[in-house]
Amino acid sequence: MPLDKPGLRVGVVGATGMVGRELLHVLDKTRLPIRELRPYSSGKTGKTVRFRGKTLAAPSLELEGLRSCDLVFFVSSDEVSKEHAPDLARRGVWVIDDSSAFRLDPKVPLVIPEVNAHALSKDRRLIAGPNCTMTPLAVAGNALHRSACVTEVRLATYQAVSGAGRAALEEFFRQTAGLGRLSAADRAPVLPKLAHSALPRPIACNVIPQVGSFDAAGASGEERKVAAELRKVWDAPRLKVSVTAVRVPVVRGHSMSAWLTFKTPLSPGRARKLLARSPGLVLHAEGDYPTPALVGGKAPVHAGRVRRGATDRELCLWLSFDNLLKGAALNSVQIAEELFRRGWL
């Protein structure tokens, strides 16, 4: 931090995107001393953003501007991060990257502050934030894993359309409007085919078990990310993970049904006690549960329906959380706050 004037110069690459707008919203309320905010658009130029009551232009990214920042958030594509993030970090700028470009790089810490802040290091200035589906699972399961050692994870997700970006969300809204005035009439209607391009199938009144592209083993990109990143964040290289990632017609808020198998048996009652004191987590009362409509715009991960799974070494639980916040923008800002707390920033 320069000594002449206190406060941070903070760059945001991808400021006009869906996560970028959320990031600015979270930064609006952060305790980080931001002297200057420099928003950059990685797509169309001419856009503006709002920050602390002011309208700021978001030009194309500009190297000199970025290099004189103390901290730069990347909330754009893997390609943009790959091109610029390592160079900035080498020059001493702290870089918090929300793309998946460096998450599995062994030299890059992949950090969820509540889970593995210990992975941060003063000389590793490029830091990755994990996948938006994996982050809340890692938060919720962390205390259980530390207590009883998770050996297997099975996960079925219910992922909001906003996680696929603005074009997908606009497509969902167009499709919903196109359904017209729905009616049950005499028989439940079989709905018409709807046009789609941003998502691999129509999403209005539908669910799509494909998030990303499939590999030879039949796993989608999202499913691979969740498995690999969870192993890294929990430092559990032999963890067995099977995921079915599914897009659902929800605007905001991912949910999931998670089955966790433990080395040591763990009762639902004991698990509830551990969850109740987990940071960043709200545990719902028995018989209650969160839904995406409840968690939109809220910071914590919400958990409920903690119960025995298929075997006595297994628990099942339900999570809902704002995919744009703890899943992305909020986690990035929390990493920055941790760096600041340590006096590294």
Added chain:
Amino acid sequence: MPLDKPGLRVGVVGATGMVGRELLHVLDKTRLPIRELRPYSSGKTGKTVRFRGKTLAAPSLELEGLRSCDLVFFVSSDEVSKEHAPDLARRGVWVIDDSSAFRLDPKVPLVIPEVNAHALSKDRRLIAGPNCTMTPLAVAGNALHRSACVTEVRLATYQAVSGAGRAALEEFFRQTAGLGRLSAADRAPVLPKLAHSALPRPIACNVIPQVGSFDAAGASGEERKVAAELRKVWDAPRLKVSVTAVRVPVVRGHSMSAWLTFKTPLSPGRARKLLARSPGLVLHAEGDYPTPALVGGKAPVHAGRVRRGATDRELCLWLSFDNLLKGAALNSVQIAEELFRRGWL
């Protein structure tokens, strides 16, 4: 069947309900020789139904009319089935009951014709059809179970609103209309709270991990049904089953992600071969998959995404199917067709 005039007298109790209308639609096309159809409403009177081009009145149920039927379908509540179905069966009428009243009664066959037609018996005239979520799973998993013995099942469901009846569907449509003209605007919108009464939470732009009421162990009614009925239909009393049943904003078509653990390892390739020749099942090509929007109004269960699960004794697959057809009305008619084929009807 009376000798004076060929053909069956068929009663339908609950003919004006959501499944009832589908049942009449399926009966319209059946090869069963229906001489007379007698539709009864178990709710409001004064309603009519359409059958083979004619409009028929659906009066309150009337004992003399039912007792002189050869076959009666019950597609109404558990209470209505409990009151009338056993008495009719005792009097020699074939009764096919789609309610959950008798499914777990050891004296009542619980039948999916593709899976356990052998459970039918000439002297057991009260026959139950299983839960709409379990039926397609039992169909899809049957060949795999016979080949490699399923020991554990984990299931996350994506269930359509029509499965909760017409009031829930009308509520979904009202909520969808109430969302107005959605727009992504600058940030993904956090949606307003929506009024609800038929379902335990708003369902438009939301998912609800509750289908039925919770027991002391935290399982919902739907989750208990799936587990208990699958054990009965597969004749696998020690099968371990864990289900998370979730309602999603879909009109028609349930889906599920299923994890099956086998006693004998079973490769995805071998499983695909077994599924490809399973009756009542459409297997999608690798890389393809069914969605609810595709299966609405179609008879077979659709399967895809057959892949290795968390362990080498486990497979994961994705199913979509019309919950009102194979899940309910169609299965009931298929039972009747099997009785007719055997000459018992």
